[in-house]
Amino acid sequence: MQELTAPDIRASFVNADDRDLEVLDLPADLMLVDWFHLDFLAWRDPSDRGRCYAIVELDGDPTGIVLRAALSSARAHNGICNICRTMQPGNQVTMMSARKGGEAGRRAESIGTYMCADASCHQNVRIAHPLAPNEFRANVDFRIDSTARRMREFVRRVRDAD
Numbered sequence: 001m002q003e004l005t006a007p008d009i010r011a012s013f014v015n016a017d018d019r020d021l022e023v024l025d026l027p028a029d030l031m032l033v034d035w036f037h038l039d040f041l042a043w044r045d046p047s048d049r050g051r052c053y054a055i056v057e058l059d060g061d062p063t064g065i066v067l068r069a070a071l072s073s074a075r076a077h078n079g080i081c082n083i084c085r086t087m088q089p090g091n092q093v094t095m096m097s098a099r100k101g102g103e104a105g106r107r108a109e110s111i112g113t114y115m116c117a118d119a120s121c122h123q124n125v126r127i128a129h130p131l132a133p134n135e136f137r138a139n140v141d142f143r144i145d146s147t148a149r150r151m152r153e154f155v156r157r158v159r160d161a162d
């Protein structure tokens with residue numbers, strides 16, 4: 001994706017209010033981000049584990065959303081992240097909710113999905129691991145592409161809610 005500065009990131013959010021932008025902490029390693037190889041940027045707020053952010057490109061424009069982890073989301077059993085489809089222990093997949101953009105957001109409506117609690121989806125599908133005998137490189141590429149597509153679709157749903 002195109003390189004984003006701190007002001008670009010702050011300007012990209014479609015569902016953030018003034019308070020959200022006030023408490024937002026940028027990724028600690030923003031200077032080290034390899035933008036060229038990034039499909040989307042997602043991170044957990046370094047100072048508040050209950051808040052995550054995701055920025056994708058929609059029609060060429062950086063588009064960000066604020067996500068909040070549901071407080072009562074601790075589950076004993078494993079769960080699957082709806083973005084990267086990785087199976088995780090129960091406490092590592094959490095219900096994240098995003099306030100809808102625009103008019104719906106002002107009515108306090110939100111959209112939720114189960115997601116990796118540490119917003120690690122982008123890395124999860126890229127973790128180098130030996131291919132299983134029946135697995136092909138194309139399968140890994142497919143997982144990477146599908147993860148990026150699902151994240152874009154989720155952000156689009158939040159932005160275009162009405």
Ligand SMILES: [Zn+2]
Binds near residue numbers: 081083084086120
């Ligand atoms: Zn995930």
